Amino acid sequence: MSIGLGIGKIVIAMPGARTHDVITVLSGAAIAPLVQSFQTYNGIAPEIAWRNTAILVGAHLLSGIMFSPDLDLDSAIDNRWGPFYWIWRPYMHLVPHRHFWSHSLVISPLLRLGYFYLMLVLILVGGGWLLAQVGVIVPAYHRQLTDWILGLVRSYPQQTRAFLAGFITGSAAHTIADYLVTDGKRFLAYFGIRLRRSYRNHDRYR
Numbered sequence: 001m002s003i004g005l006g007i008g009k010i011v012i013a014m015p016g017a018r019t020h021d022v023i024t025v026l027s028g029a030a031i032a033p034l035v036q037s038f039q040t041y042n043g044i045a046p047e048i049a050w051r052n053t054a055i056l057v058g059a060h061l062l063s064g065i066m067f068s069p070d071l072d073l074d075s076a077i078d079n080r081w082g083p084f085y086w087i088w089r090p091y092m093h094l095v096p097h098r099h100f101w102s103h104s105l106v107i108s109p110l111l112r113l114g115y116f117y118l119m120l121v122l123i124l125v126g127g128g129w130l131l132a133q134v135g136v137i138v139p140a141y142h143r144q145l146t147d148w149i150l151g152l153v154r155s156y157p158q159q160t161r162a163f164l165a166g167f168i169t170g171s172a173a174h175t176i177a178d179y180l181v182t183d184g185k186r187f188l189a190y191f192g193i194r195l196r197r198s199y200r201n202h203d204r205y206r
């Protein structure tokens with residue numbers, strides 16, 4: 001994000017993935033003290049609160065950087081998955097860009113988690129089936145994965161809540177930034193911030 005001075009107004013230029021990364025990191029740093037004081041205010045011991053805060057901020061970063069809402073279109077994001085980029089290809093084709101399914105505040109990050117889980121299950125089931133064709137029988141890894149996740153959720157409910165909350169805020173920070181540079185421009189204008197570029201075409205950003 002480059003901030004320059006226009007004629008008495010702040011002008012912000014917003015490129016794609018990089019700016020979103022900066023927003024993810026800055027918003028993560030900004031919510032950390034809020035989350036921490038909210039917990040201690042509610043009587044949670046500081047050490048436990050710090051642990052929850054670390055999980056929440058970690059999930060916030062993970063969600064904004066690796067599970068970005070722009071996985072629906074921006075191949076710069078799925079490149080981050082290295083050799084596993086193809087996991088997100090069906091998602092990219094199934095989900096219309098900047099639609100409710102990819103850019104809603106709460107539902108879309110949870111959908112991406114669910115999609116990721118389903119893809120893992122498909123890979124494990126498909127891999128097991130292929131190996132069975134050549135006579136190699138492997139355990140039902142997809143069931144082990146599901147049991148492992150359910151076990152984690154049951155044994156660590158507080159950590160699970162912190163993770164989900166951070167996963168949602170990491171995605172919401174992106175959606176809010178997208179909104180502000182497109183439909184929400186007038187709010188920025190109200191605060192004297194004028195965008196240097198039009199982001200009407202954000203939908204076609206590559």
Ligand SMILES: [Zn+2]
Pocket residue numbers: 069070098103174178
């Ligand atoms: Zn976006």
